[in-house]
Amino acid sequence: MIFQVNPILEFFSILKYWDRLLSGFLLTMWMYVLALMMGFCIGLILSVLRQYGGIILSRISTLYIEIIRGTPLLAQLFFIFFLPNALNITPEIPIFETSFRILDKDISLKLMDYPIFIGIITLGLNSAAYQAEYFRGAIISVGTGQLEAAQSLGMSRMSGIKNIVLPQALRRVIPAWSNEAAYLPKYTVLVYFIGGVEEIFYQADIIAHRTFFILTTYVVIAIIFLVTITIISRGLDILHKRTMIPGL
Amino acid sequence: MSEPVLRVVDVWKSYEDLEVLKGISFELAEKEVKVIFGPSGSGKSTLLRCINMLNPPDKGEVYLRGQSFMEPGINLNAMRARIGMVFQHFNLFTHLKALDNVSIGLRRVKGLSKVTAREKAFEALNSVKMAEWADHYPAQLSGGQQQRVGIARALVMEPDVILFDEPTSALDPELIGEVLQVMLNIAKSGTTMIVVTHELGFARAVASEMIFIGEGVILETGTPQHFFTSPKSERAKTFLNQLDILYGGHDKLLKISDKEEDK
Numbered sequence A: 001m002i003f004q005v006n007p008i009l010e011f012f013s014i015l016k017y018w019d020r021l022l023s024g025f026l027l028t029m030w031m032y033v034l035a036l037m038m039g040f041c042i043g044l045i046l047s048v049l050r051q052y053g054g055i056i057l058s059r060i061s062t063l064y065i066e067i068i069r070g071t072p073l074l075a076q077l078f079f080i081f082f083l084p085n086a087l088n089i090t091p092e093i094p095i096f097e098t099s100f101r102i103l104d105k106d107i108s109l110k111l112m113d114y115p116i117f118i119g120i121i122t123l124g125l126n127s128a129a130y131q132a133e134y135f136r137g138a139i140i141s142v143g144t145g146q147l148e149a150a151q152s153l154g155m156s157r158m159s160g161i162k163n164i165v166l167p168q169a170l171r172r173v174i175p176a177w178s179n180e181a182a183y184l185p186k187y188t189v190l191v192y193f194i195g196g197v198e199e200i201f202y203q204a205d206i207i208a209h210r211t212f213f214i215l216t217t218y219v220v221i222a223i224i225f226l227v228t229i230t231i232i233s234r235g236l237d238i239l240h241k242r243t244m245i246p247g248l
Numbered sequence B: 001m002s003e004p005v006l007r008v009v010d011v012w013k014s015y016e017d018l019e020v021l022k023g024i025s026f027e028l029a030e031k032e033v034k035v036i037f038g039p040s041g042s043g044k045s046t047l048l049r050c051i052n053m054l055n056p057p058d059k060g061e062v063y064l065r066g067q068s069f070m071e072p073g074i075n076l077n078a079m080r081a082r083i084g085m086v087f088q089h090f091n092l093f094t095h096l097k098a099l100d101n102v103s104i105g106l107r108r109v110k111g112l113s114k115v116t117a118r119e120k121a122f123e124a125l126n127s128v129k130m131a132e133w134a135d136h137y138p139a140q141l142s143g144g145q146q147q148r149v150g151i152a153r154a155l156v157m158e159p160d161v162i163l164f165d166e167p168t169s170a171l172d173p174e175l176i177g178e179v180l181q182v183m184l185n186i187a188k189s190g191t192t193m194i195v196v197t198h199e200l201g202f203a204r205a206v207a208s209e210m211i212f213i214g215e216g217v218i219l220e221t222g223t224p225q226h227f228f229t230s231p232k233s234e235r236a237k238t239f240l241n242q243l244d245i246l247y248g249g250h251d252k253l254l255k256i257s258d259k260e261e262d263k
Helices: A007-015 A018-052 A054-070 A073-086 A114-142 A145-152 A157-172 A174-194 A200-211 A214-242 B044-051 B076-080 B098-108 B114-127 B143-155 B173-188 B200-206 B224-229 B234-247
Strands: A096-102 A105-112 B006-015 B018-028 B033-037 B059-064 B083-086 B161-165 B193-196 B209-214 B217-222
Touching: A007 A200, A007 A214, A018 A054, A018 A105, A018 A114, A018 A157, A018 A174, A018 A200, A018 A214, A054 A114, A073 A114, A073 A174, A105 A114, A114 A157, A114 A174, A145 A157, A145 B076, A145 B083, A145 B143, A157 A174, A157 B098, A174 A200, A174 A214, A200 A214, B006 B044, B018 B044, B018 B059, B018 B217, B033 B044, B033 B200, B044 B059, B044 B161, B044 B193, B083 B143, B098 B114, B098 B143, B114 B143, B143 B161, B143 B173, B173 B193, B173 B200, B200 B224, B200 B234, B209 B224, B209 B234, B217 B224, B217 B234, B224 B234
Parallel strands: B033 B193, B033 B209, B083 B161, B161 B193
Antiparallel strands: A096 A105, B006 B018, B006 B059, B209 B217
């Protein structure tokens, strides 16, 4: 027998811990959104450098992408987490905590401290490598003709990339890029392993131990992710349709 | 004689082992229309791309109104703004409406305000009879319409010379006429042009000189009259014959007045 009592009852007793689920979820989403945005910015720069940066910059960018994609995210997390210590640096990350009250529950939410900071930075650096390759594919698909046309008008290469290539590449990339947007929330849970980050798996662990409904707890977590990622995918689908170039 | 608008001196270009241009020289005078033709692979497009440095030549000089393109430290972007280019595959900016395709150069390169740039762009579109399509995106236009927008985009920058790289060869036959007509009109209004094309009717109507290129060198030059009546080289003869057989010319598509017909 998988369920100890009755799945419906178990489900409701887990939902009693909705405050924990909520704060864990919010922290996970907070790290996810920041890492995704950081990955977007760095990834865009990496892809442009790899595509247009000349021999040296494009090799550096390629090397970065290959190292990140070729090593486990968990190893990267531990590496960056312990790096300052190994270098005898004590990073001072300001702690940011907030609390609010919903219904009868006081919910406190720590949004920034050293492990959270490390988590966001690592996820962002990791995501950048993957996003860079999505962007590069889209840049290549725009082709060289339009950039040449821009240059023939007297626009600099940089201006052509910025005004002509990237606006199109960023539209084209959305379907492929939605992969990264859908993967990253699930990668974010790896931050759990560096400890002390009260994200959704940390909260799940506590709920599971308090209720002993381990399986149901993780089913609830899975459902939360499923719903979240479905919403993200739908959102990006809509964005893709809205930004479509007429006639194409 | 006044200074030539464009002077090409002994231009060489190779791609890896393949020598594409082997010492091409010519001069282009104000308001002149030069037609370059020759078999495929002879280096016609490469020559145009060498002139505006999209593919800089390995050797040789290109002067625009006396100013060398090959001078170290020269602002290539500023120089390119003075040479328009019309592409075989149009290369319109697909995310911009026809009007913005034409106005973006004015805004980004010449620094005009949005309103002024749009006014000028609209005039340019009007001159290629595309004003009513100003709000359409390239993908919503036919090939001929796209190419006319491409011409307006080059024209609006008021360049010293416009380079046409086989502007009609990617078009369906029934769309060629409208593009040639527009090119004819701007040629007559005194635009300095170099046109790589096999449209002999166009060449006959407006070319002041035709250059026949083969295997990277100029094989023969002369007036259209010269080429149509008595080309010297065998190569040019056979080539012109083939063109005539294959395409038959699109002369009838063009509204050429009798006077010009006699030219």
